[in-house]
Amino acid sequence: MMEFLDMGGYAAFVWPAYAITFAVIAANIIWARRLLRQAQASARRRLAARGEQP
Amino acid sequence: MSTGSLEVENLHLWRGERHVLRGVGFALAAGECLKVTGVNGAGKTSLLRTLAGLMYPEEGEVRWCGRNVRSDLRGFQGGLAYLGHEPPLKADLTARENLHYWIRNRRQLSEPLLTQALIRVGAEPFAERLVRTLSAGQRRRVALAGLALCLVPLWLLDEPATNLDAEGQRLVGSLIAEQLARGGLAVAAVHHELPLAGGAVRLLELAP
Amino acid sequence: MNFTWFHRLGSPPYVYALAERLTPWFAWSAALLILAGLYGGLVLAPPDYQQGDGFRIIYVHAPSAWMSLMVYTSMALAAAVGLIWRIKVAHAAAAACAPVGASFTVAALVTGSLWGQPMWGTYWQWDPRLTSELVLLFLYLGYMGLRAGIEDTQRADRASAVLAVVGIINVPVIHYSVTWWNSLHQAPTVMRLAKSAMPPSMLVPLLMMLLGFTLFFGAVLLVRLRAEILTRERTSQWIREALGA
Amino acid sequence: MSAGSAPSVLGLPASLETPAAAVSAWAAARLALQRDLTLAFRKPAQLLQPLAFFALVTMLFPLAISPELSQLRLVAPGAIWAAALLASLLALEFLFRDDAQDGTLEQYALSGQSLTTLLFAKTTAHWLLTGLPLACMAPIAALSLGAPAPALGAITAAVVLGSVTLSLVGSIGAGLTLNIKRSSALLSLLTLPLSLPVLIFGARATQVAIAGGPVLAPLELLAALAVLGVTLAPLAAAAAVRISLE
Numbered sequence: 001m002m003e004f005l006d007m008g009g010y011a012a013f014v015w016p017a018y019a020i021t022f023a024v025i026a027a028n029i030i031w032a033r034r035l036l037r038q039a040q041a042s043a044r045r046r047l048a049a050r051g052e053q054p
Numbered sequence: 055m056s057t058g059s060l061e062v063e064n065l066h067l068w069r070g071e072r073h074v075l076r077g078v079g080f081a082l083a084a085g086e087c088l089k090v091t092g093v094n095g096a097g098k099t100s101l102l103r104t105l106a107g108l109m110y111p112e113e114g115e116v117r118w119c120g121r122n123v124r125s126d127l128r129g130f131q132g133g134l135a136y137l138g139h140e141p142p143l144k145a146d147l148t149a150r151e152n153l154h155y156w157i158r159n160r161r162q163l164s165e166p167l168l169t170q171a172l173i174r175v176g177a178e179p180f181a182e183r184l185v186r187t188l189s190a191g192q193r194r195r196v197a198l199a200g201l202a203l204c205l206v207p208l209w210l211l212d213e214p215a216t217n218l219d220a221e222g223q224r225l226v227g228s229l230i231a232e233q234l235a236r237g238g239l240a241v242a243a244v245h246h247e248l249p250l251a252g253g254a255v256r257l258l259e260l261a262p
Numbered sequence: 263m264n265f266t267w268f269h270r271l272g273s274p275p276y277v278y279a280l281a282e283r284l285t286p287w288f289a290w291s292a293a294l295l296i297l298a299g300l301y302g303g304l305v306l307a308p309p310d311y312q313q314g315d316g317f318r319i320i321y322v323h324a325p326s327a328w329m330s331l332m333v334y335t336s337m338a339l340a341a342a343v344g345l346i347w348r349i350k351v352a353h354a355a356a357a358a359c360a361p362v363g364a365s366f367t368v369a370a371l372v373t374g375s376l377w378g379q380p381m382w383g384t385y386w387q388w389d390p391r392l393t394s395e396l397v398l399l400f401l402y403l404g405y406m407g408l409r410a411g412i413e414d415t416q417r418a419d420r421a422s423a424v425l426a427v428v429g430i431i432n433v434p435v436i437h438y439s440v441t442w443w444n445s446l447h448q449a450p451t452v453m454r455l456a457k458s459a460m461p462p463s464m465l466v467p468l469l470m471m472l473l474g475f476t477l478f479f480g481a482v483l484l485v486r487l488r489a490e491i492l493t494r495e496r497t498s499q500w501i502r503e504a505l506g507a
Numbered sequence: 508m509s510a511g512s513a514p515s516v517l518g519l520p521a522s523l524e525t526p527a528a529a530v531s532a533w534a535a536a537r538l539a540l541q542r543d544l545t546l547a548f549r550k551p552a553q554l555l556q557p558l559a560f561f562a563l564v565t566m567l568f569p570l571a572i573s574p575e576l577s578q579l580r581l582v583a584p585g586a587i588w589a590a591a592l593l594a595s596l597l598a599l600e601f602l603f604r605d606d607a608q609d610g611t612l613e614q615y616a617l618s619g620q621s622l623t624t625l626l627f628a629k630t631t632a633h634w635l636l637t638g639l640p641l642a643c644m645a646p647i648a649a650l651s652l653g654a655p656a657p658a659l660g661a662i663t664a665a666v667v668l669g670s671v672t673l674s675l676v677g678s679i680g681a682g683l684t685l686n687i688k689r690s691s692a693l694l695s696l697l698t699l700p701l702s703l704p705v706l707i708f709g710a711r712a713t714q715v716a717i718a719g720g721p722v723l724a725p726l727e728l729l730a731a732l733a734v735l736g737v738t739l740a741p742l743a744a745a746a747a748v749r750i751s752l753e
Contacts, residue, residue: 004305008315013380017373021322024369025478028362032485039489043501050498068496070414106617109753110348112496132529132619142610144542146549155542159535159618159625345746400700407696411687420750421683425697428679428743432701435732439704442728443711 057084057207057237058119058133060105066113067100074100075111080258082241084207085234087250090243092260098243099139101260102210105241106136118208132160135204137211141197145186149177149196152185157203171199175225190217195225202229209233209240215248224249272349274491275500281484281491282504288481295474302467310464319377321468325475326370327391330398331433333363333479337405338430341423350494351487353419356426357409358486362479364402370395390444394437401429415494535620536628543632557598557637558644564590565648576653583652584713588706590648591641591666592673596695598637599677602629603748607685616752626748627741630678638670654717661716661726668729669709675736675744676701682747704732 007014060082067075074097082088090098103109105116107127116123123130143152150168157163172178175195180188185196194217201209209230215223227249230240234254242248270276303321310317337359344352374392375385386392405422412418460468495501530538547554568586569579579586606612606629615625645666646659654662680698684690712725 007318008309010314010316010318010380013316013376014318017319017322017376020372020376021326021369024326024365028365028478028482031361032482032489035489036485036492039492040505043492043495044505047498047502047505068416073496108613108616128619128621131617134617136613136617138610138613140610142614144546144605144609144611146546147542151545155538156614159530159538159615159620161530397700397703400696404693404697404700407693408683408687411684411690411693417750417753420753421747424679424743424746424750425683428701428739431739432704435704435735436700439707439728443707446711 058239059083060208060239060241061117061120062105062114063117064114065101065104065111065116067097067104067109067111069100075104076261077114078258078260079114080256082239082256084237084239086254086256087230087234087240087242088256088258089248089250090241090258090260091245092243093262094245096260096262098260099212102136102138102212102241102243106134106210107131108136133206134208134210135201135206137197137201137209137214139212139216141193142200143185143193143196146184148182148184149188149199150181152196153200153203156200160204160206163203168203171203172196174202175199175229176222191219191222194218195222198226198229202232207238209238209242211240211242213244214242215244215246272347272351274351274495275504277351278488278491278500278504281488285481285484288477288484292474292477292481295470295477299467299470299474302463302470307464307467308461313381316377316380319373321471323370323373323377324468325471326366326373327395328472329366329475329479330363330370330395332476333359333366334398334401334426334433335430336479336483337363338426341426345420345423345427350419351491353423354490354494355483355487356423357419358483358490360402360406360409362482362486364399364406366475367395367399367402371399388444390437390441393440393444397436397440398433401433405429529619532621532624535618536624539615539625539628540632543629544635547632547636553601554636554640557594558640560597561590561594561641561644562648564593565651568652580653580717583649583654583717584710586652587645587648587662587666587713588669588710591645591670591709592699592702592706594641595637595670595673595677596698598633599674599681599694599698600691602633602678602681603685604681607751612685612748613752616749621745622748623741623745626678626682626744627737630674630741630744633678634671634674638674639667641670642666649713649717654713655719657719658713658716661722662713664726665709665712665716665722665729668726668733669705671733672705672729672736673702675733675740676705678744679740679747682744682751685748685751705729708732 005011005015062081063079065075065078066073078097078101080088090101092098100109104111107116107123107130118130118133142156143149144155147155150172153168153171154163157168169178169181172181175198177192177195177199180192185193188196194214198214201211201214211230214230215226218226223246230242230248230250233240299321303318307318309315337356340352340356340359343349344356371392374395378387378389378392379385405425408425409418409422412421492501565586568582572578572582603612606615616622618625642663646654646663649659649662650656677698680694680701683697684694687693708725708728712722712729715722715725
């Protein structure tokens with residue numbers, strides 16, 4: 001296990017690279033979902049403002 | 055003498071969240087003038103710019119002689135003259151030079167005709183002065199000379215009488231009347247009364 | 263020829279519903295592929311005979327770099343479709359692409375420089391691929407800057423579409439010029455493992471990662487696309503139904 | 508003066524003409540070019556600004572690095588091209604701005620002429636007023652940075668070719684940022700990445716010229732870029748301006 005984590009001495013480069021990439025992936029997921037929720041909320045508000053049933 | 059006809063059907067235009075034009079429609083035949091009224095922000099300028107093909111409506115169409123203007127936009131635009139809020143003049147050119155560069159871009163123009171247009175709008179005395187030295191009303195007159203010189207069937211005028219004195223406003227009216235007598239059409243957005251001498255006038259009021 | 267599918271793809275309600283239905287498929291297959299690719303790349307693949315375990319960065323660097331270019335191409339294609347046929351949904355898709363592509367471009371740059379340190383002995387080398395990647399990041403930033411600068415969505419859509427199309431024409435020119443420039447200065451290019459020499463145990467995880475990232479882009483794009491469609495849509499009838507409230 | 512009286516008395520024709528009197532695209536382009544040149548020479552001080560800027564930036568390098576010509580010779584290509592790029596960027600802001608403000612662009616768009624042609628004429632005028640003077644300044648700047656006299660011809664040719672592309676690429680960016688407030692940073696962000704190939708080939712041509720090598724290859728590449736720019740950029744610029752006018 002330690003050997004795996006050590007990455008043949010390249011741990012200081014391999015793991016940050018993976019961490020960054022998966023951080024970007026996670027950020028994309030969170031960001032996209034938040035955008036969708038915001039858009040849905042503002043669409044509901046707009047419908048309500050027009051006096052229609054949301 | 056028939057030069058063309060303008061039909062507008064169910065125009066819808068949005069600017070961001072604002073529904074600017076909500077189903078505007080009208081028909082205008084040769085020799086007719088449409089007076090567009092409405093409070094500020096009612097979409098008069100947007101309507102004129104949409105008619106000119108500068109803005110693209112979400113819905114509806116503009117037809118010239120029965121054909122959608124989008125099918126030959128350049129040909130249609132070559133046959134219209136648009137006068138916006140500001141006279142399209144260069145401050146560092148004289149009135150005459152301005153007309154030279156503006157009009158000769160569109161059509162052949164003889165120098166006497168240019169001079170006569172300047173006389174017609176009362177701009178001849180200051181024709182050789184740089185436009186930056188002219189008053190707003192004088193600039194407007196130069197722009198009117200350009201408009202008359204375009205000699206195109208369709209005029210689209212946005213507040214053509216702005217900054218003009220009473221005599222200047224009558225001038226606008228008579229220029230439009232002449233345009234109609236030639237068999238042309240005019241769409242004018244106005245919020246003052248336009249002293250229009252003769253010609254068939256239709257009205258369109260835009261709701262805010 | 264039957265073009266109904268094309269017309270339907272221009273209809274916001276249809277695309278909104280379709281995107282909603284497709285998202286889980288993309289998301290789950292992307293998750294599976296990426297996990298499998300990770301296992302294959304980090305555990306199963308043997309160390310490279312020259313670079314040892316350091317080469318394993320390729321399993322995140324290459325997919326990120328691939329994403330940066332693939333997303334830009336998709337964005338430009340969508341933009342061109344939107345510009346030519348005036349399809350709102352296409353503009354919405356193009357707008358949804360940019361931040362995703364930009365974020366993966368950043369990932370490609372960071373992983374590239376993390377790979378560079380053990381291989382070149384420096385975090386940054388003006389290597390043609392990293393340099394092109396950097397330029398690509400600026401193209402993305404320009405695109406997003408232009409969008410942000412124009413308030414009216416319709417105009418922002420069309421102006422940024424022109425920029426995206428101009429950009430995609432320029433991408434090969436930039437890449438060519440950067441490669442040409444680099445070949446004159448003889449910088450070493452370590453960040454390339456000869457493809458023919460790559461054994462299947464190394465190659466298969468890489469392909470899985472590439473496919474997984476692509477599907478992930480699909481999933482994110484579909485979610486973002488729905489958001490973009492909602493902000494662009496004016497007729498309320500279908501929105502009420504789509505929101506299901 | 509009622510509608511009934513013949514307007515021709517007042518000098519204006521009584522009837523509308525058919526577009527037979529229309530102006531050829533070539534004549535219209537020439538007129539647009541003339542207009543911009545006339546206007547520019549009414550304000551000659553503005554013409555000098557990019558040149559002064561170019562000279563100033565070139566001067567920064569000896570001051571920042573060393574007065575030693577042998578050292579300056581090494582950075583001369585970079586200095587000249589970075590300065591040229593920035594100077595042409597500086598001038599770009601004025602390419603369409605005035606015309607957009609006073610409605611001239613609108614009239615161009617509505618003139619029935621091809622907007623692509625008219626904007627190409629405008630960009631040509633812009634190049635004649637900024638790119639060409641820059642190319643004339645470039646040999647002087649190169650001399651001051653230690654370039655040998657035989658290299659000057661090739662350097663001038665490179666700047667001539669490169670500045671054509673810079674003006675063309677810039678016209679797209681200027682068209683896109685027309686009615687964005689405080690757009691100069693954005694304009695650079697849009698234009699500079701697209702200008703990199705010019706920088707690369709131009710600097711290379713300069714470098715080779717200073718070293719006395721065969722300069723034809725990079726010059727040909729610069730020419731190829733210029734051709735690509737001439738064919739595609741005006742189309743994109745016209746599309747950009749139309750969108751900005753909307």
